Amino acid sequence: MNNAIWFWTVLLSILPISELRGAIPFALMNDIPVYLAWPICVGLNALVAPMVYLFLGTFHKLFYKWAWYQDKFDRFIEKARHKLHAKVEKYGYLGVTLFVAIPLPITGAYTGTVGAWVLGLDRRKTMLSVLTGVIISGTIVTLIMLFGHGAFSLFIKEIH
Secondary structure, eight states: OOOHHHHHHHHOOOOTTTTHHHHHHHHTTTTHHHHHHHHHHHHHHTTTHHHHHHHHHHHHHTTTHHHHHHHHHHHHHHHHHHHHHHHEEEEEHHHHHHHSOOTTOOOSSHHHHHHHTTOOOHHHHHHHHHHHHHHHHHHHHHHHHSSSSSHHHHHHHHHH
8 A cells, every 4th residue: 555645544634624524535535445444534533632632732822922823713713612602502512522423624523622622611521522523424424435435426427
């Protein structure tokens, strides 16, 4: 297996723009077997929650002194708070899990963790909720890739 494919699979799993929603399809389309792609992508994406808490507890305090960082961070926080607040108010930690589990843009482990942090939720319970959401999301994405692949291929052929 090509090392570049593994590198991109790992990177996509932890990048906020793609997370496992991009990593699993990339891995499967590049012939990484599902029995390796799913646990690697899910495992790496689950590490986002502790990474976010580590960042918020250390580097964020240093970077927040810079105006450009403060502006970007505050806008991201406002989006996360707006998207997650209603779900958490209604469903608690289950809301965080469901939010992370939905495999759509801006609903992943980063936004879920930051939103929970902003709302002052317990760190351990948040990480467990994010882990559960990542497992569900990874399973959904994998199933779509495995069983929806024919429809996806037809769609791609129609575009070209």
